[in-house]
Amino acid sequence: MKKQFLFLGAIFLVALLVLAGCSGTEGVQTTESSSQANKSTSNNEQAEDKGVVNLYTSRHYDTDAELYKIFTEQTGIKVNVVQGKGDELMERLDREGANTEADVFMTADAGNLYRLKERGLLQAVESKTLAENIPEQLRDVDNQWFGLTKRARVIAYAKDRVSPSELSTYENLTDPKWKGRILVRSSSNIYNQSLLASFIELNGEEKAKEWAKGIVANMARNPKGGDTDQIKALVAGEGDIAIVNTYYYARLLNSSNPEDVKIAEKVGVFFPNQQTNGTHINISGVGVTRYAKNKENAVKFIEFLSSVQAQGQFAEGNNEYPVNPAVPPSDLLKSWGDFKAQDINLTILGVNNAQAIKIFNEVGWK
Amino acid sequence: MRLIQQLKLQLNIWAILSFLIILIILLPNLMIGLQVFSEPNENWQHIKDYLLKDYVYNTLVLILFTGIAASVIGTSLAWVISVYKFPLRNFLKWGLILPLAIPPYIGAYTYQGMLSYTGIIQSTLRNSFDIQLDQKYFDIMTMQGTVFIFTIFLFPYVYSITKSFLSNQSASFLENARLLGGSPLGIFFRVVLPISRAAIVAGASLVILEVLNDYGVVKYYGIQTLSTAIFQTWFGMGDLDSAFKLAGTLMSIVMIILVLEKILRGRKRYSYSTSKIRPIQPQPVKGVAAWLVFAYCFGIFSIAFLIPFIQLTFWMFMTFEKIISPEFTTLIMNSIFVSTTAASVIVLIALIVANYTRLQGGFIAKLFSKITVLGYSIPGAVIAIAIITLFLTIDRIIFSISASFNLTPVFVLSTSLLMLVSAYIIRFLALGYNSVEAGFEKIGNRFTEASRTLGVPITETFFKVDLPMMKGAIFSGFILVFVDILKELPLTLILQPFNFSTLATKAFQYANDEMVNEAALASMLIILISGACIFSFHKILDKEHD
Numbered sequence: 021m022k023k024q025f026l027f028l029g030a031i032f033l034v035a036l037l038v039l040a041g042c043s044g045t046e047g048v049q050t051t052e053s054s055s056q057a058n059k060s061t062s063n064n065e066q067a068e069d070k071g072v073v074n075l076y077t078s079r080h081y082d083t084d085a086e087l088y089k090i091f092t093e094q095t096g097i098k099v100n101v102v103q104g105k106g107d108e109l110m111e112r113l114d115r116e117g118a119n120t121e122a123d124v125f126m127t128a129d130a131g132n133l134y135r136l137k138e139r140g141l142l143q144a145v146e147s148k149t150l151a152e153n154i155p156e157q158l159r160d161v162d163n164q165w166f167g168l169t170k171r172a173r174v175i176a177y178a179k180d181r182v183s184p185s186e187l188s189t190y191e192n193l194t195d196p197k198w199k200g201r202i203l204v205r206s207s208s209n210i211y212n213q214s215l216l217a218s219f220i221e222l223n224g225e226e227k228a229k230e231w232a233k234g235i236v237a238n239m240a241r242n243p244k245g246g247d248t249d250q251i252k253a254l255v256a257g258e259g260d261i262a263i264v265n266t267y268y269y270a271r272l273l274n275s276s277n278p279e280d281v282k283i284a285e286k287v288g289v290f291f292p293n294q295q296t297n298g299t300h301i302n303i304s305g306v307g308v309t310r311y312a313k314n315k316e317n318a319v320k321f322i323e324f325l326s327s328v329q330a331q332g333q334f335a336e337g338n339n340e341y342p343v344n345p346a347v348p349p350s351d352l353l354k355s356w357g358d359f360k361a362q363d364i365n366l367t368i369l370g371v372n373n374a375q376a377i378k379i380f381n382e383v384g385w386k
Numbered sequence: 387m388r389l390i391q392q393l394k395l396q397l398n399i400w401a402i403l404s405f406l407i408i409l410i411i412l413l414p415n416l417m418i419g420l421q422v423f424s425e426p427n428e429n430w431q432h433i434k435d436y437l438l439k440d441y442v443y444n445t446l447v448l449i450l451f452t453g454i455a456a457s458v459i460g461t462s463l464a465w466v467i468s469v470y471k472f473p474l475r476n477f478l479k480w481g482l483i484l485p486l487a488i489p490p491y492i493g494a495y496t497y498q499g500m501l502s503y504t505g506i507i508q509s510t511l512r513n514s515f516d517i518q519l520d521q522k523y524f525d526i527m528t529m530q531g532t533v534f535i536f537t538i539f540l541f542p543y544v545y546s547i548t549k550s551f552l553s554n555q556s557a558s559f560l561e562n563a564r565l566l567g568g569s570p571l572g573i574f575f576r577v578v579l580p581i582s583r584a585a586i587v588a589g590a591s592l593v594i595l596e597v598l599n600d601y602g603v604v605k606y607y608g609i610q611t612l613s614t615a616i617f618q619t620w621f622g623m624g625d626l627d628s629a630f631k632l633a634g635t636l637m638s639i640v641m642i643i644l645v646l647e648k649i650l651r652g653r654k655r656y657s658y659s660t661s662k663i664r665p666i667q668p669q670p671v672k673g674v675a676a677w678l679v680f681a682y683c684f685g686i687f688s689i690a691f692l693i694p695f696i697q698l699t700f701w702m703f704m705t706f707e708k709i710i711s712p713e714f715t716t717l718i719m720n721s722i723f724v725s726t727t728a729a730s731v732i733v734l735i736a737l738i739v740a741n742y743t744r745l746q747g748g749f750i751a752k753l754f755s756k757i758t759v760l761g762y763s764i765p766g767a768v769i770a771i772a773i774i775t776l777f778l779t780i781d782r783i784i785f786s787i788s789a790s791f792n793l794t795p796v797f798v799l800s801t802s803l804l805m806l807v808s809a810y811i812i813r814f815l816a817l818g819y820n821s822v823e824a825g826f827e828k829i830g831n832r833f834t835e836a837s838r839t840l841g842v843p844i845t846e847t848f849f850k851v852d853l854p855m856m857k858g859a860i861f862s863g864f865i866l867v868f869v870d871i872l873k874e875l876p877l878t879l880i881l882q883p884f885n886f887s888t889l890a891t892k893a894f895q896y897a898n899d900e901m902v903n904e905a906a907l908a909s910m911l912i913i914l915i916s917g918a919c920i921f922s923f924h925k926i927l928d929k930e931h932d
Contacts, residue, residue, distance in 0.1 A: 029709045075885060078893035082711075100884040103895060107621030108767060108880045115774040119781060121884065135624065206608050208618050244527040244608030248900040249502070256503035266901060276705050277903055279504035338899075377623060381436040386610065 046053050070096035073317040076113060077126040078106035079304060083337030090203040091324050097317045098274040113141050113309060121310040124321055126168075128304040129210045131217065133165040134370020142307035145319055153326035153344045158303050161367055167303030168325055168334060170341035172173050172359065174299060175290040176262045176269055178254050187261070187290045190219070190300070192220055194234025200234060203250040203259035207380035211265060211302065217372035218300050218377060225375065227344065233383040243386050255283040265302075270352055272337035298362040302369070303343065399842065403918060404742040407735050408757050411812050414772035415760050429619070430628045437615060441632075445611045445639070448532060448604075449594045455537040456593045460544025460585050463683060465578055468552040469560065471670040472679045478687060479549075480924035483542045485690035487916030489873035490539045491602025492893060492909045496694045497535060498606070498700075501526050501901045506697065527607040535607075536597050538690035543596075544589030551585040552578065557666040587650045588820075594643055595762050595816075601876060602894070612636045613765055620767075633768050640763035644756075695913065701906035709907050713887075718911060721872055721888040724803065728810040729868040731817070733860055735811065736818040741848060744826050745834070758819040761812035766876030773809045773881065806881040810871055817870060818863040824851075825859020858927060865923040869916045889915075 021355040067366065069369065077084070080103045088099040106127035113120055113136075125136060136142050150159070150166055160168030168282070175187055193202060205212065219228040238260030250262040251269060272284035291299045308318045325328055331342040332350075341349045446790050466472075467479055488496075499505055501524040508524060511517040525531070559581055562574045579586075612632055620629030673677055722804045739758065743751035761769065829852065835848040873890055882891060896905035 080899060084707075101882055102882055103887060103891065104879045104882065105621075105898075107617075108770075108876075111621065111771055112774060112880055115771060115778065117778070119778060139624075208614065208622065210622075213622075242608060245498070245606065246900045249498070249527075252503045253521070256508075271900070275903075276708060277504065279509045283504055305733070359879045375625060378432060381432065386608065 029355065034261050041256045051314070053103050070245045071314060071317055072098045072100055073123050074100045074102075074125045075126060075319045075321075076102050076104070076122045076309075078104060078109060078128060078132075079126055079338070083333055087325070087330055087334055087337075090330070091321060094324075095317075095320060097320065099321070108374075110121065110136055110139070110141070114139055118311045120309060120311050121313070123307050123314045123318040124306055125309055126304070126306045129214055129302055130167070130216045130305070130366035130369045131373045132370075133160070133303075133305050133307060134339060134367055134373070137162070138166045138370070139312055142174060143310045143312070143315075145308050147319055147321070147323060149324055153323075153328075153331075153346075155345065157344065157361075157363075157365055158305070158343050160307075161365060162255045165305050165307035166322060166326065167305040167343045167366070168331075169304045170301055170335075170343055171264045171303070172291060172299050172301045172341075172361070173211060173263060173290055174266055176251055176254060176264050176270075176287050177290060178260050179255075179286055179288050181324060182288075184288060184290050187292065189293045189296055190215075190225075191231060193261070193263075194231055196237065196238075198238045198261065200238065200240050201260040202238045203240050203253050203262040204235065204243060205246060205250060207385040210373075211247075212385075213262075213373055213376045213380070214302055214369040215263070215300050216376040217369045218362055219250035219377075220372040220375055221368045222297050222362070225379075228376075229379050229383065232379050232385055236383050236385050251287055255286050266341075266353070266356075267339040274339065289356060291356075293362075294360050298360040301361040303366060304338075304340070330334045400738065400742040401746070404739045407460030407599065407739055408754055411757060411761060411815065413770055413776055414769060414812060415764070424627050424630075426631070427625070429623060429625045430631060433615070433619060433628055433632075433925045441612050441615045443611055444529070444609055445598070445636075447529065448536070448609070448611060449597050449639075449643075451533045452536040452540070452597050453590045453594050453825065455533060456541040456544050457586050457590045459537065459587055459686060460541040461539070461579070461582070461688060461763055463541075463545050463550050464548035464552055464582075465574060466683065467678050468549055468666055470676075470679055471668045472676045472683075473515075474680060475668070476899060478683045480913070480921060481687050481691070482683065483546050483920050484687075484925070485539050486542045486696055486869060487873075487913045487920060488539055488691065489602075489875070489890065489909070489912065490596075490600060491606070491875065492537060492698075492873075492897070492905070492912075493539045493592075493694055494532075494535045494603040494606055495897050495902045495905065496697055496909075497526050497531075500693075500697050506700075518715065521546065529609060532603060532607050532609050535575050535603055536593070536600070538686075540593045540596055541690070542587060543592040546846070547589040547592075548582050548585045551582050555668050560666065575914055578766050583650065583806055591643055591647045592817075595640065598640060598763070600763055601675050601765065601767070612639075616765055617767065629768075630636075633764060633856050639761050644759060644763075698906045698910050698913070701903040702910050705906060710892055714907070715910070717887055717889050717892055718915075720886055721890070721912070722915065723880075724806065724810075724888065725871040727803075728807045728814070729864050731807065731816040732811055732815055733822065733864050733866050736815060736822040736863060737856075737860070740819060740822045740826055741852070744823075745830065754817070755823065759816040761814070762816040764813075766809075766874070767880060768928075769812055770880035773805055773812070777805050777808075803883055803886070806878065806883070809877045809881055809895060810874070813874070814867050814870055814875060818867045821859050821866060822856070825856045825863075828859070829855045848931055861923065861926060865919050869919055873912055 038072055076089075083314060085101075087226050088101070104112075106129075109125070109127070110132070113122055113125060116122070125141070127133065127136075137160060139299070142160075144163045145166075146163065150163075154166050154168075158170065159165070175183070175190075176195075177187065207213065215230055216232060219231055223231070227375055241253070245253075247262075247264040247268040248271070250259075250264055250270060253259060254262045266289065269284060269287065269289055272280045275284070293299055308322070312318050325334055326344055328344060329348050331347040333342040335342040335347070336350050338348065339353070341353060463482055467475065501507060503521070503524075505524075508519070511519065526534070548834050559577055560573065563577045568576070598613065601613050601617060604614055605617075612635060616629050616632045619625050619632060670676075736758075739754055777824070787850050833855070835849055837851045838844070842850070875890055875894055878888055878891055879894065882888070887895075889912045893905045893908035893912065896902070896908070918932070
């Protein structure tokens with residue numbers, strides 16, 4: 021009788037131990053991957069173990085992982101990664117407070133990076149290398165975050181129904197001639213929030229609200245799906261123009277699905293506001309966390325990603341523009357030509373984000 | 387005298403363990419509950435003015451129609467599979483559970499991909515027949531489309547519970563009804579439906595809880611529900627208070643549903659696992675009727691499993707070379723490891739609590755079994771954040787204790803898998819508990835009492851008498867939980883330790899980056915592993931029958 025009772029207790033304990041051991045398995049896994057890394061370094065000269073850098077990221081491109089490997093080979097610093105959704109990882113980082121293991125936080129959109137800074141989750145980094153590699157516009161005013169890739173939010177149009185001469189500015193999209201012709205995704209998406217935030221800055225809140233109202237009046241359908249779905253709907257004839265990020269269009273052109281390539285060829289991209297205040301751009305970027313335990317490694321890591329060597333591959337992983345002026349964009353992006361970008365510090369996009377969300381709700385942009 | 391002392395000791399152990407488990411589950415819930423009553427801020431006013439009505443309306447429409455559609459499909463399938471013999475019946479019997487292996491968000495992306503302008507249907511029409519059709523025929527990203535997606539990927543809950551009830555417990559009713567000359571349809575409406583009401587309602591409430599918790603499908607299809615609103619206010623506006631208020635609203639809807647379920651169930655309880663009660667003998671159907679029945683079952687199977695499966699296979703081959711890497715071995719290992727561990731612990735905990743409440747009876751027991759369901763009613767992301775907070779508190783306590791002993795503190799809890807598994811326990815205990823509880827109900831207390839009367843202590847009785855009879859229920863609970871954890875997303879995404887991606891997070895990452903074709907490989911692996919589980923489960927159940 022006692023025996024069985026002990027047995028039950030034992031089962032429970034074993035279960036707990038298995039769980040506790042899980043933290044051990046992490047170790048097992050890291051040794052696995054580091055042994056892989058070592059294998060690759062044994063071909064070059066053996067890099068010595070220089071500790072780790074722990075990364076929270078909302079970018080999940082396979083090319084990023086290759087770059088981390090190269091970084092490890094060059095410096096001996098191992099990169100540990102948690103990949104998730106930007107806003108949720110931010111919440112996790114905030115909750116973990118001083119106990120966090122994360123050293124570097126990487127996410128898309130200046131609005132998100134600003135939010136990190138506002139919540140006191142980042143720290144300032146003084147680095148000559150970063151100041152040289154990254155234009156001032158694309159850095160935080162207090163050096164708490166740094167842009168690494170650039171994308172533009174542009175107008176995609178159906179070549180057979182719209183001529184580029186009809187297009188001019190974002191503001192012009194509220195003209196009644198576009199009624200029932202505009203495709204755009206939901207306002208819960210930060211790309212749209214940042215777009216509106218930039219208008220609040222450039223044109224004032226009243227005008228920004230009018231613009232949002234005007235777009236809602238001209239929508240071809242209720243917002244749904246992602247940017248890629250807007251481009252598909254465009255070719256399918258559900259609307260004539262769509263507001264999308266450049267890399268989604270580029271990705272369709274490079275798709276492994278021949279049908280995707282076919283439709284991308286029926287679409288043109290137009291960079292609006294070239295005669296006025298410029299096309300809206302945004303970034304994906306990084307910052308060093310406030311409680312980073314490996315700050316030195318973290319800075320090295322970010323410097324590496326901003327370097328001439330890494331920028332090309334890092335940006336191309338998602339068909340984006342490199343931020344480093346010394347690095348040319350991919351041939352495809354080059355073929356679209358240079359463009360004039362909005363002349364605002366991207367910090368503003370974060371400052372106006374909450375206001376933008378409220379305007380969207382008020383004008384009924386779903 | 388000694389016996390009484392022993393009895394006390396034993397009871398205490400079961401009681402203490404149960405109490406501890408319940409406490410662990412209650413803590414995060416309480417953390418949320420307390421925030422609901424905080425002072426509303428100006429943001430809440432804004433949400434109330436512009437959004438709340440739509441959110442609640444959409445949520446209610448979604449659960450109402452999905453609940454009805456899943457019940458109708460699940461029940462009708464359960465009926466024809468249980469009482470008739472027709473071509474392919476033996477395969478369809480378990481094949482119709484397979485849609486559970488497809489995560490609804492993957493199903494949503496797959497159907498949208500198929501129906502979209504570049505999808506297989508429209509491409510074929512365009513390229514082979516030069517037919518251009520109006521887009522409105524292909525628009526699945528609507529309320530109706532969302533109901534469709536949820537229905538086809540969740541109806542197996544209703545189907546499997548109702549089917550096991552019908553095939554195990556309705557033989558005598560049906561035979562008598564037939565002897566009295568009832569027509570098949572008459573029997574269905576006047577006998578089958580009333581007696582299986584409890585099973586149908588139990589299945590439907592599982593479906594509804596899954597729908598309430600979903601975030602992937604509704605976000606992608608642009609349907610604003612309470613669950614999207616929670617994410618939007620919390621992560622978008624950074625307003626935790628309002629997010630918790632919305633979570634509270636969601637929880638109250640769930641509570642209402644659970645109470646309704648109790649009322650609708652009446653005094654009847656359903657059972658999941660096998661029993662020794664005389665199973666029903668299916669009757670052969672002939673001619674046209676046989677083909678009609680077959681066409682119906684196979685049609686549903688095709689829409690809910692076969693078609694998405696083939697489409698994913700196709701995409702998988704298209705992107706295979708680009709995507710395949712040694713990393714996938716690790717992903718498979720991680721997924722299986724974490725699902726197996728969590729499912730085992732959940733079943734174990736469910737056994738402890740269910741056994742205690744069964745022998746204890748009374749108010750406390752009822753309360754305990756209700757509490758296990760709580761976790762099912764809270765969005766995964768909210769549980770995840772509550773768990774982080776809880777563990778950090780524990781960490782701090784450990785820190786202060788070790789500091790007072792002059793030891794170096796170890797933050798063993800903060801990023802370990804322990805957090806992830808605890809979150810799974812809170813979220814999925816309800817599923818495991820329901821199966822185990824149903825098993826206990828089926829064996830009743832007679833054997834246990836007999837054993838106790840012969841002087842065998844509780845724990846020994848549990849191992850020698852109860853456990854052997856519970857095999858089916860334990861196994862079915864395990865499989866259900868395993869399959870659900872394998873495809874679980876929000877918790878896994880927030881709580882994953884460093885370098886610990888799973889198949890589900892990998893599939894999501896591609897899909898979220900709008901690379902649906904690339905997501906196919908990870909999705910296929912999830913489906914294959916779950917499918918293998920469901921198949922072996924079915925085989926074991928069949929063996930038990932014989």
